[in-house]
Amino acid sequence: MSVGLTVAxxxxxxxxxxxxxxxxxxxELLLLLSDEGKxxxxxxxxxxQGKVKPLSRAELLKDAL
Numbered sequence: 001m002s003v004g005l006t007v008a009x010x011x012x013x014x015x016x017x018x019x020x021x022x023x024x025x026x027x028e029l030l031l032l033l034s035d036e037g038k039x040x041x042x043x044x045x046x047x048x049q050g051k052v053k054p055l056s057r058a059e060l061l062k063d064a065l
Contacts, residue, residue, distance in 0.1 A: 018026065031037040046052045 018029070021029070031040065043052070048055050
């Protein structure tokens with residue numbers, strides 16, 4: 001079952017909302033709207049579905065130490 005929803009939003013309202021966002025939220029929005037964001041969303045879905053295993057902290061930081 002799906003539910004349709006229509007939202008009327010002006011560009012000005014959207015701009016005001018973005019201006020009020022914290023710096024971290026703006027960075028997250030930028031990531032989500034970029035190609036990197038698409039990869040992050042895809043990876044997150046794969047992890048939730050059990051298709052892939054998330055990297056451990058050691059694996060993630062092995063080259064940084």
